Structures are given as C-alpha cells and as structure tokens.
Amino acid sequence: MEGKEALDKARERIIETIAQNIHLYGLTSSAGRQFGTMFFHNEPMTLDEMTEELGMSKTSMSTSVRALSDLKLVERAWKRGVRKDLYQVKDDWYQSFIDLFSIKWRRSISLHSTAIKKSLSELESLVEDPETSEEVKELAQQDAARLEYIRDYFEWLDRLVDAFENHEIFNLVPLTKDLKDK
C-alpha cells in the first residue's frame, strides 16, 4: 500500500475544494464533502457507509443526500441483493449544471412573473380609475414602466434557461474547445 497517503491527500484536496464552493448550489459544506466522497467512491454508497466515512449522524446523511438528489447531483442506484438505499453522483456534470441552473431559476422566474403580472394589472386599474388622484396616477405609471422592464428581463431569463435545457447552449459554448466554430 505504498503511496496511499499521497493518494488520499490528492483526493482530500478536491473534496475540500468542492465543499468550500458548493454554497453556490445552496448547499452546506457537509453536503459538499458528502458529494466529494461519493464522487471518488467506485461503488454506489449506502447511508451507513457515508456515516462511517464522514463521521456524521445517519440523520444528517439522509437529509443532505436528499438535498443533493433534489438538485440532481446525486441519483439512486440499484444493486441486486442490497437492501439498503444506494446513491451515486451523476456522472454527467454538464447536465448536472444545467439541471441545477434550471431548478434554481425556473422557480424564481415563475414567482417573479406572477407577482409582476398581478401588480401590473393593479397599477393599470389604478391609472384608469377616475377616483385616483393625478399624483398617484403619475407614480403608478412610473412603477408600471419599471415593472414592464423587469417583466421583459425575466422573460429573457426564461428563454435563457430554455437554451440550457434544450442544449442550444452547446452551440455557443461547445464541449470541446477546438470544435468552437469561428
């Protein structure tokens, strides 16, 4: 087993880097360490193996593996004869990035769009209402203009997510550098 420590050191560096950056995905560093450990593990892992490997409670392993699964960074695996749930990291990191991007932003876009639509229609009624004072009317029109701007922005963002989901993004940014057209 000569060189085992060096191997571990090289692994640990990567795992720790993932742990320290995974907050970008809205996850804790513990979840990142868990992900990193699974990444280097040749076989799918059980919760008990993760508990063993990371020295944390099984409850924690369960909750963070769920968080990782929700973001499609990890998936369940099956192996005949094994009763315990098995998990492994998804092997397509490009797709994982796209899934993450989509999951995170779609929801936000939808919430914003709904709110903007509602407020915009309220402002419209306000402007058309003869009861409304001139002063308020002017403010309402100002706000409406702002909302129309961000409505367009979120509409653009939505099309951006589309471009990731349908992989059009790979036309602009190809997988391999040398294939880059033009």
Place this chain on the structure above:
Amino acid sequence: MEGKEALDKARERIIETIAQNIHLYGLTSSAGRQFGTMFFHNEPMTLDEMTEELGMSKTSMSTSVRALSDLKLVERAWKRGVRKDLYQVKDDWYQSFIDLFSIKWRRSISLHSTAIKKSLSELESLVEDPETSEEVKELAQQDAARLEYIRDYFEWLDRLVDAFENHEIFNLVPLTKDLKDK
C-alpha cells in the same frame, strides 16, 4: 392621495418577491428588501433613508448595501451638495445578471482548477514512482481519469462565463423575442 394604498400594495408584492428569491444571489432577504426599496425609489438613497424606510439599524444598512455593491446590483451615486453616500440600483438587470454570474463562478472555477491541477500532478508522480504499489497505482489512475473529466468541465464552465461576459450569449438568447434568429 387617493389610491396610495393600492400603489403601495403593488410595490410591496414585488419587493417581497425579490426578498424571497435573492438567496439565489447569496444574499439575505433583508438585503433583498433593501434592493427592492431602492428599485422603486426615484432618487438615490442615503443609509439614513434606508434605516428610516426599513426600520433597521444603520449598521445593517451599511453592511448589506456593501454586499449589494460587491455583486454589482447597486452602485454609488453623486449629487451636488449632498454629503452622505448615495446608492441606487443598477438599471441594467441583464448586465447585473452577467456580473453576478461572473463574480460567483469565476472564483469557484479558479479554485477548482488550481486544486485539480495540483492533485493531478501528484497522482502523476505517484504513478511514475517505482516505490508505489501496483494497487495504489491503479487507484491513482482511476482518480486521475476522474480529475481530467472535471478539469474539462471547469474549462467549459470558464468558456461559458466568457460567453456571458463578452455578450455572445445575446446571440443565442436575444434581448427581444422577435429578433431571435432562425
């Protein structure tokens, strides 16, 4: 001032939506509320005005306006005769998105790339070292293959950020829907 409450309600809905989604930018909902308030404010605001408007301490206003500035969501403004610092939201949300995307990911990509490079070179020495046992050698080669994969992934991510920064992304996802080529 007939209709003022309706106006406020329409504003508050948007501000609250921003507050509840700004965690995507790694910011707290308080910072989101602050951003939203500034968004609807016609003039640049001072820290004291924010304190007044949001009912929070000036210290908090100072720290979160700094966080908003770091992400390029807010910028300083100048107005002759005003001694206090003035802040306003950047009016180009598309550019803000790009800045955010760039700031967040560039750092992560750089940290990962450095770690990967280092570990990869360590693994290489390990494989070439005659002292290394065959067993470890094989594991090292496995790990190296994995690291080469994610090295390419981060290299792609870097080119993706390029495509945002240099606005090539607008070729793929145009600002206005009808201009969409093809």
Place this chain on the structure above:
DNA sequence: TTGTTTGTACAGAAAAAACTGTACAAAACT
C-alpha cells in the same frame, strides 16, 4: 484649531440553521 457629521469595526444579543439522538413507521426478511 475645535465641533459635527457620517460610515463602519467590533462585541454582544437575537434569530436561524445545522447537526444529533431517539423514536417510530415502512419494508424486508424468517
């Protein structure tokens, strides 16, 4: 110079999040 004003550093308080251990339901085995 001295006196204000303004923004932020810092320490402590309050709130939120992460983590653990127990308890238990669902599933799998016998």
Place this chain on the structure above:
DNA sequence: AGTTTTGTACAGTTTTTTCTGTACAAACAA
C-alpha cells in the same frame, strides 16, 4: 404471524449567521 432492518420525523442542542448599539476614525464645517 413475528422479527429485524432501514430511512426519516421530530425535539433538543450546538453552531453559525444576522442584527443591534456603542465607539470611534475619517471627512467636513466653521
């Protein structure tokens, strides 16, 4: 059927983050 195993809900604890108030340095005014 009963027994064992496995994952997670939940309550309580620990840790982290957010927020506040005080204190003070830098900038400005007179």
